[in-house]
Amino acid sequence: MKITFPHMGNTYICAKALLDDLGIEYLIPPFNSKKTLEIGTKYAPEFACLPLKINLGNFLQAYEMGADTILITGGCGPCRFGYYGEMHREILRDIGCEMDVITLEWPDKGAGEFLHRIRKLTGKLNPYRILKAVREAATTAMQADDLERLANRVRPRELQRGTTDRIYKAFLNLVKKADGSAGIKKLIRDTAGELLSIETDMDFRPLRVGIVGEIYSTIDPYTNLNISSRLGSMGIEADRRVTVSGWIIEHMIKKALRLPRDLSYADAAKPYLGAMIGGHAQETVGHTVMYARDGYDGVIQIYPLTCMPEIVAQSILPSVEKDFDIPVLTLIMDEMTGEAGYQTRLEAFGDLLKKRRERGVYGKTVALSGG
Amino acid sequence: MEKQWHYLGVDVGSVSTNLVIIDESDRVIEKLYLRTGGQPISAMREGLKMLSERVGSKVRIKGAGATGSGRQLAGVIIGADVVKNEITAHAVAAQKVVPGVKTILEIGGQDSKIIILRNGIVYDFAMNTVCAAGTGSFLDRQAARLNIPISEFGSYALKATSSVRIAGRCAVFAESDMIHKQQTGHSLEDIINGLCEALVRNYLNNLAKSKDIEEPIVFQGGVAANIGIAAAFERALGKKIIIPGYYDVMGAYGAALIAKEKMASSNSPSAFCGFQAIENEYRAKSIECHDCSNQCEVIEILSNGEPIARWGDRCGKWSELARNSEVG
Known part of the structure; x- marks a missing residue:
């Protein structure tokens, strides 16, 4: 059995930590690229969302390299992502590509079913070792997210443009060669040291933009055309509350241990969207409110074309904009997204934020639909 | 002097x-x-x-x-x-020509934008993402199809006597609808006017949704030359539209x-x-870089055979190379 898994930003770091520590043979698919998307688009239904297409591309690329089993997370949520495991299984079978799909999530059936699925992966490993590996993987994910956050903070302040990206990108490649959670964590520490030693302008107060929207497209830099890096090179600091480690902790660990979840976003979203309507719509609305309260200069919503929950959120955001006087730009991604139009919008949004700060806030603002 | x-x-x-x-x-x-x-x-x-x-x-x-x-x-x-x-x-240009401008409608060759200004700064903007229907190239094409010089296209609309509703959501459908209307015997003037109204409706629905369009309103970009569209905007908004003298080069x-x-x-x-x-002789060349999974399409601009700029790479390797060789 040779396992593979889909890419979503730095998720592979956490997956690698887990599989290394469990001693399971696996294969990391090539990083997301045009090729991945091309392969995925070819076999996926036209109106499926971008994440499904990219993931399908990941699996097929991994299959070519010898992988035979796919490890994915489900969603159990009302967004169609929860059904993607089944979709992938069916599509792969239709193509004639025999791969087994294991969905790693906290099933409603409880611990028994979860352990059964883990067993499928691990064979006869002792439960203590499994638990330890899960814990190490979770902490690795947290540290990887911290590192990304650090890079996002340093980037707009760096004196030599591109330094942060160079170091961070090297890290993303080096991780593949690191050994287990211990090796990865050491690499993260070393990289953090490198990032901290970058020469920065200490007095520079960058504009701050919060990234909200659908989880895959906000987290995955290939999908969002490297938004943090683009903003950073414009001297704008990007922040994102939805992270891989956050998802693991909130949706898997806390669910398993029956711990109360962090629902601050739901409280913030309440006047606008009082119920979970699927996907990350409530997070999107709630986080926009929270960013506004935290004094952020603007918010960018990103989602893949045809994403229902985010379409609902987008129609609510103009009210948040008016009430909190915070500009929101919406960017919708799909395989047809033109880079030029995207860049023009980002630059114009940057100009708008800069002028607003220069002039001080005035009056009310209206929806920045971006299209 | x-x-x-x-x-x-x-x-x-x-x-x-x-x-x-x-x-x-x-x-x-x-x-x-x-x-x-x-x-x-x-x-x-x-x-x-x-x-x-x-x-x-x-x-x-x-x-x-x-x-x-x-x-x-x-x-x-x-x-x-x-x-x-x-x-x-x-x-910036609109503010210079009409100080205090609050809304800019801009329709160019392939895109259309709306810019909302308040107190002298850009407060909000939107750019068409869906389709090029209603932009200059589409009007160009229709003018060519109907054998009317593009410069006179708008004046035909003003001569319309009854309104014809054209489906303006998509350029392809708009064209079929125009042909359909023409085959059923509507006059050219009425159809062109219908098209202008459809494009304005499409623009307002697509870009201006939930935006407060306040006066002064400036209409610029190549399409502002089309008096039919300008008139349709005034009718739809019930407000006055200002077309600056240099509307086409704003x-x-x-x-x-x-x-x-x-x-x-x-x-x-x-x-x-x-x-x-x-x-100098300038040439652009595209290279596909295979050094990593991004497989960027790098564009190289050569002046007299020497690279003077490169872009399109995500890692900065190619763009840096050009800068260095410029120094060296």
Whole structure:
């Protein structure tokens, strides 16, 4: 059995930590690229969302390299992502590509079913070792997210443009060669040291933009055309509350241990969207409110074309904009997204934020639909 | 007479390449509206050559700005001191022409934008993402199909006597609907007027949704030449539309103004290559880089065989290379 898994930003770091520590043979698919998307688009239904297409591309690329089993997370949520495991299984079978799909999530059936699925992966490993590996993987994910956050903070302040990206990108490649959670964590520490030693302008107060929207497209830099890096090179600091480690902790660990979840976003979203309507719509609305309260200069919503929950959120955001006087730009991604139009919008949004700060806030603002 | 300082603005768009020269008091000395014809480099060379012949001996360029979808390319070819996105450039120009402007409607060759300003700053903007229906190229095509010069297209609409509803959501459907209406015997004037109304409806539904369109409203971009569209806007909004004198080169005018502002706060000399630089031979070449999974399409701009700029790479390796070789 040779396992593979889909890419979503730095998720592979956490997956690698887990599989290394469990001693399971696996294969990391090539990083997301045009090729991945091309392969995925070819076999996926036209109106499926971008994440499904990219993931399908990941699996097929991994299959070519010898992988035979796919490890994915489900969603159990009302967004169609929860059904993607089944979709992938069916599509792969239709193509004639025999791969087994294991969905790693906290099933409603409880611990028994979860352990059964883990067993499928691990064979006869002792439960203590499994638990330890899960814990190490979770902490690795947290540290990887911290590192990304650090890079996002340093980037707009760096004196030599591109330094942060160079170091961070090297890290993303080096991780593949690191050994287990211990090796990865050491690499993260070393990289953090490198990032901290970058020469920065200490007095520079960058504009701050919060990234909200659908989880895959906000987290995955290939999908969002490297938004943090683009903003950073414009001297704008990007922040994102939805992270891989956050998802693991909130949706898997806390669910398993029956711990109360962090629902601050739901409280913030309440006047606008009082119920979970699927996907990350409530997070999107709630986080926009929270960013506004935290004094952020603007918010960018990103989602893949045809994403229902985010379409609902987008129609609510103009009210948040008016009430909190915070500009929101919406960017919708799909395989047809033109880079030029995207860049023009980002630059114009940057100009708008800069002028607003220069002039001080005035009056009310209206929806920045971006299209 | 002693020579004055001047500023050059270049707007390389999908359909037109526009050049504007302004003087120290922001007056337009010379303006050009040329068809890009799919060849931005030759359009720019042509433009610079024409400017040079007309006013080359009279002006001294102190700063140059580039904008439009081809702004990066223009920036390299002319040696721009500032490269700015077209949304900001259009806003700057409109504010200069109509101080206190609150809404800018801009329709160009391939895109349309709405810019909302409040208290002298851009507060909100939107750009069409869905479709090019309602932009200049579509009108161009319809004018050609109906054998009407594009410059007279709008005046036909004004002669309409009854209203015909054309489906304006998508260019392809709009065209089939126009043909359908024409086959059922509607007059050309009525159909063209119907088209203008459909495009305005599409623009307002697509871009202006949930935005407060307050006066003064400025309508600019190549399509502002179409009096049929302008009239349809006035009817739909129930408000007055101002069309500035240089409506077709507002982006370039904005770029020139931004260049002037930039040079006022900078001590370094202009990067402008000069009018004679057009003698150089420019060529663009695309390379697909296979060094990593991104497989970027890198564009290389060669001047007399020497690379002067590269872009399109995500890692910066190629763009850096060009910069280094420039120094060395």
